[in-house]
Amino acid sequence: MSAVPLYRLAHARAGDKGNRLNIALIAHRAEDWPHLAAQVTEARVLAHFAHRGASAVRRHDLPGLGAFNFVIEDVLQGGVNGALNLDGHGKSLSFHLLALEVEPPAPG
Amino acid sequence: MAPDTLLRIGCGSGFSGDRIDAPGPVVDALIAAGGPAALMLEVLGERTLALAQRERLHRPEAGYEPALIDLLRPILARCVAHGIPIVTNGGAANPRGAAQAVLALGRELGLPALRIGVVEGDDIRGTDALDDLDPWEGDAGAVLEPARVIAANVYLGAAPIAEALRGGAQVVVTGRCSDPALALGPMLAHFGWSEDDWDRLAAGTMAGHLLECGSQITGGYFADPGVKDVPGMATLGFPIAEIGADGAVLITKPAGTGGVVDRRTVTEQLLYELHDPSAYLTPDVVLDITGVRITEEAPDRVRVAGARGRPRPERLKATVSLPGGWLGEGEISYAGPNARARAELAGRTLRERLRMLGLEAAARLDLIGVVSVFAGDDRVPAGTADVAPADLRLRLAVATETRAEAERAVREVLSLYCCGPAGGGGVRTRVVDRIRTLSFLVPRERLAPRVILLELEA
Incomplete structure (x- = not known):
């Protein structure tokens, strides 16, 4: 089956603290959570943000909320007070995560 | 006040650049609901405080949030008349200066009486607290040069806010405090929760966290046309939390306003700027949201239950x-x-x-x-x-x-x-x-x- 952007299966919101970014990833359909858990691994997210200098990714699982919280280190080039990026907060990066290509869930 | 009644807490501002006219419909809804209520105005960013401190160097009476008076002007008289205290961190680098400006506004509006509570002690420049700092884990290795410090502020908790409210303050002005404390303070004053009632403090802190960014829980910062549609973006209603004496939390918004409150908006905001969801550190409690359940009870009425609390940290964060x-x-x-x-x-x-x-x-x-x-x-x-x-x-x-x-x-x-x-x-x-x-x-x-x-x- 051909890959689909994560955007089709989930929504997201990013927040910053210093040089650390968190992205909450929330399944549109709660039943897709186990599929997303298998697809959107820490390693894949780290690779997806490698061009931004990400040094580590920690995924916190929240199955009761149909959600994950990704904490991504060193991705903000110093954070809002140091970055040269137009978006020093990294607020737009939730949509970079949603551009990640994943396998579609099995039809059910 | 009867401590078993519902307490409504509205949020009229979620950051220092927020819509100036946002508090009006929230205050109208709190008055219409009729029961005990409070209004929070969150207007203080990390950068805002440093800019305010720098401004104060040039003008000693300045250094508080410049928009604070514009936010308060349309609502202050109504809040005072209906016994709705206002809690704001708009004191920034000069809470006492902000209080003087609010008193001047009260005089201008012809209020017969007005009592302002000022919370101080967050500013640690020139105190020995500066000698005892350890870098936060995200800034490991940071070395402080005290002579270059523009601003140094600790995130205070809800206790001083509650103390001001118990003293009859109709407006409470703080400098830096944790954003959820702006909501938890009124809960402590109203319900009389004890300082080690960790699960209730956790529920109140979670409610404050959900409210602190204003419209970010009522459809703001959420809309994605065709995927997550939000009606009435130009007239977003800002949030109101209904808090029970047992720590029950329900999030809603004023009737007749734009925006939406549903499972998705609440989930996005619940996780906003969070790291470990089992240990959200605040000055008042360590909040664990891993067991939280979100239930849509009616359109724009969402129940959020299951917050757990652990004893508050012994060290507080300073910026x-x-x-x-x-x-x-x-x-x-x-x-x-x-x-x-x-x-x-x-x-x-x-x-x-x-x-x-x-x-x-x-x-x-x-x-x-x-x-x-x-x-x-x-x-x-x-x-x-x-x-x-x-x-x-x-x-x-x-x-x-x-x-x-x-x-x-x-x-x-x-x-x-x-x-x-x-x-x-x-x-x-x-x-x-x-x-x-x-x-x-x-x-x-x-x-x-x-x-x-x-x-x-x-």
Whole structure:
């Protein structure tokens, strides 16, 4: 089956603290959570943000909320007070995560 | 007040740049509901406080949130008349100055009486607390040079706010405190929860966290046309939490306003700026949301249950602001046939000019319309090589030690008018000084939060 952007299966919101970014990833359909858990691994997210200098990714699982919280280190080039990026907060990066290509869930 | 009644807490502002007219409908809804209520106004960012501290150096009476009086003017008299206390961190670097300004507003509005509670003690410049700081884990290795400190503020908790409210304050003005404390303070004052009732403190802190960004839980920062549609974006209703004596939390918004409150908006905000969801550290409690359940009870009425609490941390977070050099930015547009190639030629030309000036190391170029915010300083994400929009904008950003270097660098963007590729237009440049912020941890016993009550004089 051909890959689909994560955007089709989930929504997201990013927040910053210093040089650390968190992205909450929330399944549109709660039943897709186990599929997303298998697809959107820490390693894949780290690779997806490698061009931004990400040094580590920690995924916190929240199955009761149909959600994950990704904490991504060193991705903000110093954070809002140091970055040269137009978006020093990294607020737009939730949509970079949603551009990640994943396998579609099995039809059910 | 009967402590078993529902307490409604509205949020009329979620950050320092929020809509000035947002509190009005929230206050109307709190009055219409009729029961005990409070209004919070969150207006203080990390950078805001440092700017306020710097402003105060020039004008000693300044240093509080400039928009605070504009936010309060339409609502202060109604809140006072209906016994709805207002709690705000708009005191910024000068809570007492803010209180004087609010008293002056009360006089201007003809209020017969007004009592303001001022919370102080968050500002630790010049105290021995500065000698006892450890870098926060996200800023490991940071070294503090006390002589360069512009601002140093500890995140205080809800207790001083509750104390001010118990003392009859109709407006409570704080400097830095945890954002959820703006909501938890009124809950402590109303319900009389004890300081170690961790699960209730956790529920109240969670409610404050859900409220603290204002419309971010009622459809703001959420809309994505065709995927997550939000009605009435121009008239978003700001949130109201209904809190029970047992710590029950329900999130809603004023009737007749735009926006939406549903499972999705609440989930996005619940996780906003959170790291470990089992240990959200606040001055009042360590909040664990891993067992939280979100239930839509009715349109725009969402129940949030299951917060758990553990004893509060022994050390509090402090934000320290230091001079951060200068940022220079310049932009120029290229459009029409071959626009990307002309913009890239302009970028290469800028690089070469900056190299000649010795400023290249701290420079970044963006092609706005091709790739900008997703890019690293020197690497772009895959898939942008073949993008060729017919209207795009080249942006230069430089970080420098001095203002003169930043101005020299952005002048090179201006020079592209005559010396650059064909058809460049719309140059804008800007040079601003920067403030660097670092986070540290301070032992609780080093701090001395205090509450002062000020009255309107006849």
